[in-house]
Structures are given as C-alpha cells and as structure tokens.
Amino acid sequence: MDRKRKHLVRIGAGVAAGLGAVALVWTGVAANAEEPAADDFETKIVGGEPAEEGQYPSLVALGHAGAGTPFERQFCGGTVITETVVLTAAHCLEVVDSPDDLVVFSGSVDLDSEDLVETTVADFHLAHDYNEPVDLANDWGLILLDEPVDAEPIDVGTEPEEFDVLETAGWGNLGDDTYPSVAQRLEVPFVGDDDCEAAYGDEFDAQTMLCAGDLENGGIDSCDGDSGGPIMADKDGELILVGIVSWGHGCAEAGNPGVYAEVADFNGAIDDVLEDWS
Template sequence: MNKRTTRLAILGAAVAVGALAISTASLPASAADADPGINVVGGTPADEGEYPWMVRLSMGCGGSLLTDQIVLTAAHCVDATGPDTSITASYGSVDLDSPDVVDYQSEYVHVSPTYASSGIDDWALIKLSEPVADAQLLAIAETGDYDEGPFEIMGWGADSEGGSQQQYLLKAEVPFVPDAECADAYGADLDPDTMLCAGVPEGGIDTCQGDSGGPMIARTEAGDPVQVGVVSWGQGCARPGYPGVYTQVSNAAAEILAAADELATVA
C-alpha cells in the first residue's frame, strides 16, 4: 500500500465531489508496494468556514493548524527533521483560488522519530516562518475516547483514484473499522497500536491522492471537532474491502504536543 501523498478528494460530477488520495511515500514493510491511492470518494463540498483549521501544503498534502505557527501533517509528506524553507502552507478558504487564501513559508520540520526509524507513527510538524493571522486551531485527541467514530474526512486531493487535485475542499463521513477487520485487508502491514482504520465495506467513500497529512476528526459531546487521525495510507481509493488507514493521534498525542512545545523555541 502506498502512502497517500495525494490522498483526500471527493468523487463527484459538476461540483467536483471526489476522492481523497494516498501518498506514495514509504509505507511500512510490504505496504510500500501497494497502490498509491485513497480519497474522499462519495463526499460533498465543504462550506466556507466549516473546517477553518485546514491547510493545503505545496508538496500536495494536507494538514491542520495545531498552533498558530505549527502544522500537523504526515511524516511521509516531508523529508527529514531540520531547517526547511521549501514548503508553502496555504490557509484561509475552502477555495484554493480565493483571494482570502494566504501563503506561509515553512521554517523547520520535525518528523516523528518512530517513523524515521521504523515507518510507523506517520506524523510530522511543520513550523511556519510567522504565525498565521486569525488562526483557527484543531485540538488533537489525547485519549482514545473518540477513536471509534463516526469520523469526518476532508481534503483537496484527487477526485478519483489517479485523478486530478481539487480546487474546492471536499468532505465525507466514514465509520470506524475495527482492527481485526482492517487486518483482514492489510495483514502484517497494519500496526493496531499506531494506526486507525475507517471506511465502508462496499467502498465508495474514502480519502485519496493529495489528502495525505490531512486530519480525520470526531466530534465531542458538545459538537466540537477533535483530530483522531492523520491521513496516512491504504490500497487504492475507496476500493471495496480496503479501508483508509490513519495515524492514531491519541497514541502519539503526548509526543506530538511535546515536539510542538520544543519546536516553538526553535529559532
């Protein structure tokens, strides 16, 4: 299974309801040989302001604002830990061509040490060169209370497996897939301690190419969003029997928050 570097878009017709996409970055073990697609197939266009913490990254990935100067994304979307001024983060509208979109340049990247050594814990942080004006932030799940869905996925990725990236942000809802069921599809490539699966058995709803690094969210009892997953990998886009695989944020939350605190001090 290839990672969803282009992973989340939502299938559709006139309004580009498309499919999310998976990155083609390195995956765990044999997963690296699988297909590079996964998308929000079967979704609908997001309303302006519905997911105000969403960020589009110039390498073709998504992300979310963890702080006003730090983006949470997938490790397979970036290179190594260290100074990096090559990434542009676009923020401010569901329409990437909107005049409300503001571009921010990266300053430093932190890659999950576990991902760098073993290919699991697929998350990374990007520090921007300046704070985002009027930033809206997305809280991350620090416990597993919301890890069984239902979930919302969103992104600007391909509108079909191998398709084009989207101008407008697309969204969809997907149910939780238990570890045992997900392992039936992916075998030893699935690490249930660090990965979370979501999708429908018959396929048709998923993230896709260009959605890697974007968030999967659940809702608290009060209706507030909380990030439970990072779009990571899967087999194709919205294929029957192959759910999307997401980095399980609750498992890595303490390390993510500690890294963000440290990154905030990096000059």
C-alpha cells in the same frame, strides 16, 4: 504486494519530476466501535462533497514553494494545532529537503480564492520512530511556521474508540484522477482493529494506526493529495482531531479501508517537539 494506496504525492506544475513520494490516507480504527450501517453515509465518489468556508477552520494545505498557483503547488494537507504549528504526515515531509521548499496555504477552502494566504516555514520535524515497527507506522510530522496562520487550532483527541463516525477533508483525488480547487469533505465509519488487520495483515499496526471506510461497499475514502490532512470526530458538538490521512490499498475499494495515523498514540511526542520550539 499491492501498495497502490500508498498514494503518490500530487506534484504541481514547476516541481521537479524526480519527487516520487508516497502520499496516503488516514482513517480511524475504533477498537470497540459498532460499525454504522452503510445507509447512514452519503456514499459519493472519493472526495465526498465541497466543504463550506469556515467549516474546517484548522484545515490547511501544504505546497511547494516557488512558481505556480496554489492549486498547482498543493501536494498534501495539514491541521493547525497551535497558531504557528501544523500537524501533517511524515511521508509528506520526507520529500521536502529544506523549510525553504515548503509553504502552507490557509484562509480558505478554495485554493483559487483571493483570500488564500501563503505562509513560509521556519522548521519541520519528522517523527523519530517513523516507519517503526512497520512501514508508515508513526506517520506524523510537525511544521513550524514563520508567523501565525489565518486558521483556528483544533483540539487533539485521545480516545478514538469513543466515536462511530469520523469526518475527513482535503484537496485529494476525486477518484477519477481529477483534483478539486475546493476542499472536499466526507463522513466515514470506524473500522475495528480486527477487521483492519484482516484487510492488511502485518502491514497494519494497531498501536499507531486507525482505519475507517465502508468495508462492504467501498465508495467513500480519502485519496491521493489528501495525505497529511485530518480525520476528525464530533465530541460534544465540537470537532476534535483523532488522526492523520496516511495510507491504504487503492482508494475507496471495498475490503480496503483507509488507514490513518492515530494521534492519541503520539500526543506526548508532539508535546515534546512543541516544547523544544517554544
């Protein structure tokens, strides 16, 4: 079975080589959305184009604590949903033994920027039903920070089928095994549940997952290192969070859309954890 798109988490310098973790991609499945024409999208290689400072104020990077630059230590993305809580993928957190081993980078889309702020972690939580009923179902987790981050919390959406086009951003593989210091951004079309199930069979769970990408041509997608980051939709001129970069087969391959954890399915569970942490 081809599980290549269950991307390996990008491990930076100074990190133990034994962390063979899965890092994935998120994309949106709109149950009834009409797929836009491929010409409507800038079909660049994986990673799209550089994000501008302030374009995604809720976007943060997850990194391993310890020696090395932020660029070397970054391995996943995340999204600020309260001033002290980051939403990310469970598969990003399952490689972390202790909150002391994890940090969050915020304040800039450039991991080499002098404006980047490193924040330590007080606690983290993996979804209790992660990997149920199938592998990578309920692929979400929360990070409680020791102090507020220099970021703007994003509103969490509930109806992804309302949107035809999604945006995703992160520091993942550009498609040629290179990684940018500046976050890349990309627009991708929804892929319906039926088409996603046709691509992935019983690996796809329509209740907890969404899909997005160019089914016919490929060429646009999230990739290794983008895991845990956001996929967003424009609602009345404001971006809202609809999913989390989770998994897929390969990167930007025709016929294999990106798969994303569907935030609308676990809003209530997130609220329960936030209440426990308050």
